[in-house]
Amino acid sequence: MIRLEEISRTYDLGGRPVHALVGVTEEVAAGEHVAIMGPSGSGKSTLLNVVGCLDRPTAGSYFLDGREVAGLSESELDEVRRHRIGFLFQSFHLVGRLTALENVEIPMLFAGVPRRERRRRAVAALAAVGLAERADHRPDQLSGGERQRAALARATVMAPTILLADEPTGNLDTASGRQVLDLLDRMNDEGLTLIVVTHDPNVARRADRLIVLGDGRIAKRLPASEIHSLDELFAPEDEPGGRIEGRRGD
Amino acid sequence: MLSIPDIASFTWRSLSRHPLRSGLSLLGVAIGVAAVVLLTALGEGARRYVVDQFASIGSNLLVVVPGKVETSGAIPGIGGAPNDLTLADAEALGRRIASARLVAPMAAGTETVSHGGRSREVALIGTTASFLELRRLGMAQGRFLPEEEIGRGRAVAVLGRRVADELFPGRSPVGEVIRVGSWRFRVIGVLAPRGTQLGVDIDEVVLVPVVTAMRMLNRTSLFRVLISVAPGADLDTVAERVVELLTERHGEEDVTILTQDSVVGAVSGILNALNLAVAAIAGISLAVAGIGILNVMLVSVAERTGEVGLLKALGAGRRQILTVFLVESVLLSSAGGLAGLAAGYGAAELLTRLFPALPASPPLWAVAAAGILAVAVGGTFGLLPARRAASLDPVEALRRSG
Numbered sequence: 001m002i003r004l005e006e007i008s009r010t011y012d013l014g015g016r017p018v019h020a021l022v023g024v025t026e027e028v029a030a031g032e033h034v035a036i037m038g039p040s041g042s043g044k045s046t047l048l049n050v051v052g053c054l055d056r057p058t059a060g061s062y063f064l065d066g067r068e069v070a071g072l073s074e075s076e077l078d079e080v081r082r083h084r085i086g087f088l089f090q091s092f093h094l095v096g097r098l099t100a101l102e103n104v105e106i107p108m109l110f111a112g113v114p115r116r117e118r119r120r121r122a123v124a125a126l127a128a129v130g131l132a133e134r135a136d137h138r139p140d141q142l143s144g145g146e147r148q149r150a151a152l153a154r155a156t157v158m159a160p161t162i163l164l165a166d167e168p169t170g171n172l173d174t175a176s177g178r179q180v181l182d183l184l185d186r187m188n189d190e191g192l193t194l195i196v197v198t199h200d201p202n203v204a205r206r207a208d209r210l211i212v213l214g215d216g217r218i219a220k221r222l223p224a225s226e227i228h229s230l231d232e233l234f235a236p237e238d239e240p241g242g243r244i245e246g247r248r249g250d
Numbered sequence: 251m252l253s254i255p256d257i258a259s260f261t262w263r264s265l266s267r268h269p270l271r272s273g274l275s276l277l278g279v280a281i282g283v284a285a286v287v288l289l290t291a292l293g294e295g296a297r298r299y300v301v302d303q304f305a306s307i308g309s310n311l312l313v314v315v316p317g318k319v320e321t322s323g324a325i326p327g328i329g330g331a332p333n334d335l336t337l338a339d340a341e342a343l344g345r346r347i348a349s350a351r352l353v354a355p356m357a358a359g360t361e362t363v364s365h366g367g368r369s370r371e372v373a374l375i376g377t378t379a380s381f382l383e384l385r386r387l388g389m390a391q392g393r394f395l396p397e398e399e400i401g402r403g404r405a406v407a408v409l410g411r412r413v414a415d416e417l418f419p420g421r422s423p424v425g426e427v428i429r430v431g432s433w434r435f436r437v438i439g440v441l442a443p444r445g446t447q448l449g450v451d452i453d454e455v456v457l458v459p460v461v462t463a464m465r466m467l468n469r470t471s472l473f474r475v476l477i478s479v480a481p482g483a484d485l486d487t488v489a490e491r492v493v494e495l496l497t498e499r500h501g502e503e504d505v506t507i508l509t510q511d512s513v514v515g516a517v518s519g520i521l522n523a524l525n526l527a528v529a530a531i532a533g534i535s536l537a538v539a540g541i542g543i544l545n546v547m548l549v550s551v552a553e554r555t556g557e558v559g560l561l562k563a564l565g566a567g568r569r570q571i572l573t574v575f576l577v578e579s580v581l582l583s584s585a586g587g588l589a590g591l592a593a594g595y596g597a598a599e600l601l602t603r604l605f606p607a608l609p610a611s612p613p614l615w616a617v618a619a620a621g622i623l624a625v626a627v628g629g630t631f632g633l634l635p636a637r638r639a640a641s642l643d644p645v646e647a648l649r650r651s652g
Contacts, residue, residue, distance in 0.1 A: 046645075054563055054644045075567055082565025093560040093648065097263040109256050110566040154564075 002028040007060035020046040022216040033194040035204035038213035044197045052164045053077045086155030090167035092147045094139040100150040101135040107158050125153035145176020162193045201227050261578040275546040278539030279586025285532040286620035287594025287612045293525030295610035304514045313508040314475040333500040334471035349483035354380040355460050356474040359467040365417045365428045373455045376463020384478045392424040392439030403461035407435035411443040412453040540631035547579045547635035558639050559647030572640040579632025587624025
C-alpha cells in the first residue's frame, strides 16, 4: 500500500542544506500497525509528513496504492489527504471555537458532504470513540484524553485507509493515553493501516513492528515484541551529533 | 463543493470570538458607509429643496429676461442689455402670440413701506392682474390688482401676508392708506400666505401696478415678462416665437428665455455633480476602513496558522482556504456596511424630522454604491491575508502552532 523508495528530504535552512531524510526505503502493507521511533530530529515527523502527502520528498519515489505521489496534482493530493489519510497530532489541533461535533464535521465540510449527512456521521464518529455525551462541548471543556478522542473521531470520520499519528499520547496521562491507544488498536483490527510516531516504548510495543530512525536514515527494523527499553534502542552510536534538523522535528 | 453558508457559519465563530476586534474594524466600514449615505442624503435634500423652488415656476411658464446669454458669460438681467424690455413688448407678446395664455410683466425693487409709526423694507413688485393666476397665488382678504389697461398706474397695493400682519397687527389693512417710499397707496387686498418662491418670499412683498412701480423705481426696462403658455402648446415653439417677435421689435436678439426645465436641469445638474464629489470623498473613508480590515485579517491569519495547517492536513485545498478567509473579510465588511446603512438612514431620517424643509433622503445610487463598495472593500483587502493563509506550508503551519 505504501512504498517508499530512496526517499530523501532536504531543507534549506539559512542557505545550509539540512538532510531530514536520507534514502529511506520502506514498505507498509494495508492493515499493518507500524511504530516509528527515534531521537528528536531523527526525521520521524518528516517521514510522517511525506507519507501523509503534506510534504514532498526532494528525491526518491513514494507510491501510494501503486500511484506515484510526485505525479499527482495539488488538488489530487488534497483528495488523497481528504479521503485516504487521517492525521492525529500530539497537540490535538482541535479548533478551539468549535464544539467537538463541529470539529469532527470539518473534514466533511471541505469534502462537500451535505449538512445532515455531516451531522449524522459526526455523531456516529464521536459515539465510536465514546464521546457521544460530550459532542456539544468545546475543546476547553474537554479533558486531554477526550480532546484526543475527538481528534481521532475527526481523523477517521472520512473513513481513511491510513491513520498517521504523531505522538498521539505525548500530552496525555497514562490512563487516557491507554484509552486512545485501545481505540487505535481496535481500528487497526478493523483494517485501518496505522503508523504511529512515538517516544514511548509502551506505545511502540502495541505495533506489529518498529522502525527506528537516526539522522534521517532507518537505523533499525525490529518486531515490536523485541522492544524492551529506550536505552537499548537509542544506543549512543545511533545518534551522532549535528542534529540541526531537530529544529524541524517534534 | 464548499458551500458559502457552511463557510459563513464556520467563519462566523472566529469573528464572534473577538467581538471587540471585529467590531472595531467593522466600525470603520460602518462609518464610511454611513458617511456616504448621510452626506449624499443631505446633498440630495438640498438638491430637491432647490429644485422644488424652481419647479414652482410652473411647467408651462416662459420667463423672458432682458439681455442675451452670450458665450462671453454675461449674466442676463445684469448690466448691458442693449434694449429695454418694455411694457409695449409685454403687450405685443400678449397680443401677437396666440399660445400665450397669460402675460405678466414684472418690475422689481426694494422700498420702505410704512403706516402710522411702523415701517419696513419690502420687495416691491410691479405687475398686472394676470400675475395672480400665473403664479398661482390666492387672496386672503380684499382683491388683487384690477384688470385694466396695462399703462394705467393707479395707486393701489396688495400686501404679502407678513407685511400686512406687521403693519396692521390684528386688523384688516384693506381700505387703509400706506406709504411706499414717498408714494401713497390704498391697500386693496392681502395675499394668502405662500412662502418662498424662486428666492422671493411672497409673504414679504408689496404688489402695485407695473407702470407705477417702474415710475417709482425709475426704471425703463421690465425685470421679467412671465408668459403662461396655453395647455397643449409646445413650450419650445412658443419660446422661439417670443424670441422672433422681440428680435423683430428690438432689431436684434437681446432676450433670454428661461423655462422651468432649463433652470431645473441646470441647477439639478450642478447639485448632482456636487453630491457625487461629496460621495467620492466619503468613499475614501471606506478605503481607509479597508486597511483596518486588512490589518484584522492579517492578525487573524497569523493567529490561526495552526488551524490552516490542520485544514490542509484534513484535505482542504488552497482555493478552499482562500475562500474561507475571503468570506470572513467580506462578512466583516458587509456587516459593517449594513450597520453603516442603518446608521446613515437613521441619521437622515432624524434630520428630516428635525428640519422638515430639507427632504434628506439618500439617493439610491449612493446607497447601492456604498453597499457594493463595502463588500468590495472586504474582498479586496481580504485578498492579501487570504492568499497568505492559502499559501502557508502545512508542515510549517502545524509545527509553529504545535
